[in-house]
Amino acid sequence: MKKIYNPRKQDWQELLKRPTQTIDDIEATVEEIFGEVRSKGDQAIAKYTSIFDGVSLNDIKVTDSEIGKASKQVSAELKEAITTAKNNIEKFHAAQKTSRVIVETQNGVNCWQEKRPIQKVGLYIPGGTAPLFSTILMLAVPANLAGCSEVVLCTPPNKEGAVNPAILYTANLCGVTEILKVGGIQAIAGMTFGTESIPQVYKIFGPGNQFVTVAKQLATKFNVAIDMPAGPSELLVLADDSANADFVASDLLSQAEHGIDSQVVLVSTSKGFIDDVEVKIKDQLEELPRREIAQKAIENSRLIYVEAKETALQLINEYGPEHFIICSADEDYYVNGIQNAGSVFIGDYTPESAGDYASGTNHTLPTNGYAKQYSGVNLDSFMKSMTFQKITKEGIKEIGVAIELMAEAEGLQAHKNAVTLRLKALQEERAYENQGV
Numbered sequence: 163m164k165k166i167y168n169p170r171k172q173d174w175q176e177l178l179k180r181p182t183q184t185i186d187d188i189e190a191t192v193e194e195i196f197g198e199v200r201s202k203g204d205q206a207i208a209k210y211t212s213i214f215d216g217v218s219l220n221d222i223k224v225t226d227s228e229i230g231k232a233s234k235q236v237s238a239e240l241k242e243a244i245t246t247a248k249n250n251i252e253k254f255h256a257a258q259k260t261s262r263v264i265v266e267t268q269n270g271v272n273c274w275q276e277k278r279p280i281q282k283v284g285l286y287i288p289g290g291t292a293p294l295f296s297t298i299l300m301l302a303v304p305a306n307l308a309g310c311s312e313v314v315l316c317t318p319p320n321k322e323g324a325v326n327p328a329i330l331y332t333a334n335l336c337g338v339t340e341i342l343k344v345g346g347i348q349a350i351a352g353m354t355f356g357t358e359s360i361p362q363v364y365k366i367f368g369p370g371n372q373f374v375t376v377a378k379q380l381a382t383k384f385n386v387a388i389d390m391p392a393g394p395s396e397l398l399v400l401a402d403d404s405a406n407a408d409f410v411a412s413d414l415l416s417q418a419e420h421g422i423d424s425q426v427v428l429v430s431t432s433k434g435f436i437d438d439v440e441v442k443i444k445d446q447l448e449e450l451p452r453r454e455i456a457q458k459a460i461e462n463s464r465l466i467y468v469e470a471k472e473t474a475l476q477l478i479n480e481y482g483p484e485h486f487i488i489c490s491a492d493e494d495y496y497v498n499g500i501q502n503a504g505s506v507f508i509g510d511y512t513p514e515s516a517g518d519y520a521s522g523t524n525h526t527l528p529t530n531g532y533a534k535q536y537s538g539v540n541l542d543s544f545m546k547s548m549t550f551q552k553i554t555k556e557g558i559k560e561i562g563v564a565i566e567l568m569a570e571a572e573g574l575q576a577h578k579n580a581v582t583l584r585l586k587a588l589q590e591e592r593a594y595e596n597q598g599v
């Protein structure tokens with residue numbers, strides 16, 4: 163892991179670069195696959211599944227019998243753990259429900275805002291190197307709480323054409339309406355255009371590798387919304403001498419094991435602590451089944467020493483990590499000062515894995531510095547806000563002149579007329595009533 167002491171500000175950008183390929187490197191492949199899926203549907207899906215996943219499938223739809231079989235293969239202990247996580251995720255996301263906002267902005271002018279579910283959503287569940295069934299909880303639970311009526315799930319098949327049983331069990335538990343064995347760029351293209359087997363959706367959610375992330379970004383050109391760019395996992399830990407080097411090393415390795423393009427960073431105000439963590443990483447790495455992946459990710463990673471906590475905070479906000487762990491005697495300084503991070507974990511006993519699986523927060527988070535402008539997935543991600551208004555006769559009399567003047571100033575006579583005709587009608591109505599008297 164590269165060690166850097168007191169980096170100069172002008173070098174931060176280079177130092178904090180992610181190891182992912184750029185959009186330009188991948189875009190050509192993504193465009194080609196999108197074009198083919200759009201014109202050839204399932205035939206193109208089968209072609210690319212064969213190329214990238216090494217399997218030929220006649221039917222990509224998961225059947226009820228596959229789900230039934232999968233459920234029997236998941237142990238009772240794992241089912242219980244999934245239920246614990248599901249309950250916490252449900253509690254945290256249900257609490258995010260907001261009520262209608264109603265305001266009478268002016269006498270007789272009633273405006274309100276209400277949320278409605280996005281009807282058709284697509285969930286991408288990564289399955290390349292690890293079957294991330296926990297991601298189903300993070301996406302399908304809020305989709306159901308929001309009231310989405312069609313919840314389509316795509317996940318890559320293995321070389322035998324099967325999907326990990328825990329994925330099928332969890333998808334069924336969370337009320338997913340359709341499960342399809344398709345991964346990568348072709349899955350995102352399928353949900354964007356729709357094919358004979360894959361329903362077209364309005365919004366695509368979920369993390370994935372850099373191919374999936376770029377494909378989601380391209381999907382937005384075809385009127386499909388996406389949650390955010392949620393690419394290769396990353397973690398930044400801020401720790402000082404008060405922290406536990408073993409714990410910090412374990413957290414860094416937990417995100418390094420996701421993929422060779424993951425990145426982990428330790429920022430510390432103690433050179434001694436950095437040295438301790440370096441030793442612990444080496445020791446723990448030896449024992450990991452995914453040490454080859456983690457080792458490669460570690461090569462892209464950084465141990466950074468800075469003298470002052472103010473510099474540490476500036477650097478962290480510049481990086482905008484997906485996950486940010488704070489293990490410091492000065493914890494409040496960082497908690498209050500952090501501006502750009504997907505999710506924050508505070509104290510020695512809050513491992514990042516807690517948020518990945520079971521504490522209740524969502525693990526689908528912006529990576530690659532996008533925490534500067536995007537939120538992680540939450541209940542609102544599955545809804546859109548709609549506004550309503552109802553104006554009374556009194557109301558249009560009060561507000562009408564302002565609208566007429568503004569419309570006229572913009573040169574939009576028809577807009578003005580829409581008010582003038584009504585005001586006139588009201589005047590006539592009043593004159594008629596007065597005559598009657």
Ligand SMILES: NC(=O)c1ccc[n+]([C@@H]2O[C@H](COP(=O)([O-])OP(=O)(O)OC[C@H]3O[C@@H](n4cnc5c(N)ncnc54)[C@H](O)[C@@H]3O)[C@@H](O)[C@H]2O)c1
Pocket residue numbers: 191214215287288289290291292294297318345346347348369370371372373374392393394395420421424484525526527528529
């Ligand atoms: N940001 C988040 O919230 C978050 C959450 C969980 C996981 N992740 C990340 O998700 C990723 C999961 O990646 P994964 O690879 O294990 O699974 P994946 O399902 O994202 O990708 C696998 C698919 O990639 C495609 N693919 C592989 N090589 C290709 C190539 N050369 N060209 C075109 N397509 C190719 C294949 O179709 C394959 O099915 C990891 O990087 C992990 O860090 C991020």
Ligand SMILES: N[C@H](CO)Cc1c[nH]c[nH+]1
Pocket residue numbers: 294296297394395396417484518525526527
């Ligand atoms: N750390 C990942 C988000 O970057 C989520 C995850 C799923 N399973 C384990 N971890």
Ligand SMILES: [Zn+2]
Pocket residue numbers: 395416417420518
């Ligand atoms: Zn993780």
